[in-house]
Amino acid sequence: MKEAFIFPGPKVEIRNVDFPTLPTQNHIIIKVVVSGSNPKDWAIAERVPGVNQGDDIAGIVHSVGTDVTNFRPGDRVASFHEMLTPHGSFAEYAVGLEATTFHIPPTVSFEEAATIPLAGMTAALGMYQRLGLPLPWFPAQERLPLVVYGAASAVGAFAVKLATLSNIHPIICVAGRGIAYVESLIDRSKGDTIVDYRKGNDEVVNGLKHALGGVGKLSYAFDAVSDKGSYQNLMKVMDMSNGKITLVLARKKYEGIPPDFNKSYTQVGKVHSEQYPGIKGEKKLSGLLGDQDFGAIMYKFFERGLMKGWFKGHPHEVVPGGLGGVQLGLQNLKAGKASAFKYVFRIDETDGLSRANL
Incomplete structure (x- = not known):
């Protein structure tokens, strides 16, 4: 062959x-x-x-x-x-x-x-196993701001779709050329919005602050870019005491994120094996299913969603x-x-x- x-x-x-x-x-x-x-x-x-x-x-x-x-x-x-x-x-x-x-x-x-397989699971791991956000079958019951940086990427878009299924709002999406697509994923009536990264880093930070409405710092961020100023911009609005950020590039040095800050890495290969080592400085949640059990369950969830029409590919x-x-x-x-x-x-x-x- x-x-x-x-x-x-x-x-x-x-x-x-x-x-x-x-x-x-x-x-x-x-x-x-x-x-x-x-x-x-x-x-x-x-x-x-x-x-x-x-x-x-x-x-x-x-x-x-x-x-x-x-x-x-x-x-x-x-x-x-x-x-x-x-x-x-x-x-x-x-x-x-x-x-x-x-x-x-x-x-x-x-x-x-x-x-779906790699990107969808990367988003699911980041949302639920790393950030510890509410699962779709136990959705959020109150305002829960989440920034998805790189929301037009496949991983970012799947994170937005999962956040919607988990009733997480407002979803604050950072995107550029794919803004029209991201617009089709969000619900403006629930406070969801889009920040255009093409306007420059200062405008991104200002846009994030405006989207948060002046009600405090950001607690949850999914960085589907993990490059080109993304995490530096996010750190300017994060709650430094209780905030959490998950990143998609595990082999990178994240200068600008304090060593003791609650950061994690999606590492989608962990749904297959624990051979992917933990990363120094990563903050892990306790009391959850392991990534392999979680992965098996979430692929069944994807299958069900595709069959019923409430989950779609990219x-x-x-x-x-x-x-x-x-x-x-x-x-x-x-x-x-x-x-x-x-x-x-x-x-x-x-x-x-x-x-x-x-």
């Missing part, structure tokens, strides 16, 4: 490789119909080259391990592939773990489903050429050309693909 491997640049090599085998009896082999993509696909390749970095699988179950009980061959599924392990989503066939796989209802396209753009389009898609991601949408790849558009295997 064909599989794409990512190198610094980003550059992509498409190779003929052996058909995957099941790593454990809790795994599933999936015929990939559509692969999603994420900024980390090019970023991690800069330091870990030669890996199939695709982690957003949408396709049809080919085979399952003997311990798998919720899926069977022929099921339409999406799955969050275990990062940096073999057989990611940039391939004809990929491997997913049962706990991080969910059914795709017939009303939802493979393209939409491919936008806008997307199909890059032509299947695996042959992965390099262009990742180059565009690195260049910052994606705003308020995700690049996805239809694998059957790959040149030279054996249709007999699809």
Whole structure:
């Protein structure tokens, strides 16, 4: 079968490789119909080259391990592939773990489903396991301001969607080119608003202060950017005694955030394994389910929401050429050309693909 491997640049090599085998009896082999993509696909390749970095699988179950009980061959599924392990989503066939796989209802396209696994779970971990915000089935009952910085990004947009389901308002969104999309996610009647970061850092801080209404400092911030002045701006409005911020880039030095401030990191790979180490200075909540149990539960929540229509994926753009389009898609991601949408790849558009295997 064909599989794409990512190198610094980003550059992509498409190779003929052996058909995957099941790593454990809790795994599933999936015929990939559509692969999603994420900024980390090019970023991690800069330091870990030669890996199939695709982690957003949408396709049809080919085979399952003997311990798998919720899926069977022929099921339409999406799955969050275990990062940096073999057989990611940039391939004809990929491997997913049962706990991080969910059914795709017939009303939802493979393209939409491919936008959800990594970004949706990153948002959920940050909102609930890191910030400790009210869960959708036990929603907020009073005013609870939340800033989502980078609200037009996939992670940020999913955070806004989850906040709405948790009745968290006002949601103060920081966005730029994707403001029109963010506007479609918020409820102005509940105090939700948008601050345009393109006006400069001083105006962002002023906008955040104005949105908070002069009723005190900010207690909760989800920084889906974690760069370009985002956390520095947030720290100017945070409650330094009781505030919490969660960040998406764990390998970064956050100058400007005091060492003892309550900061955490989403580290979405923790829904698969505790091999992702804790970060020095991170403040962890106690008394919660572990990230792996939480992840398994939330993917069922996503599945239910897709079926009922109260949860949706992210806008997307199909890059032509299947695996042959992965390099262009990742180059565009690195260049910052994606705003308020995700690049996805239809694998059957790959040149030279054996249709007999699809």
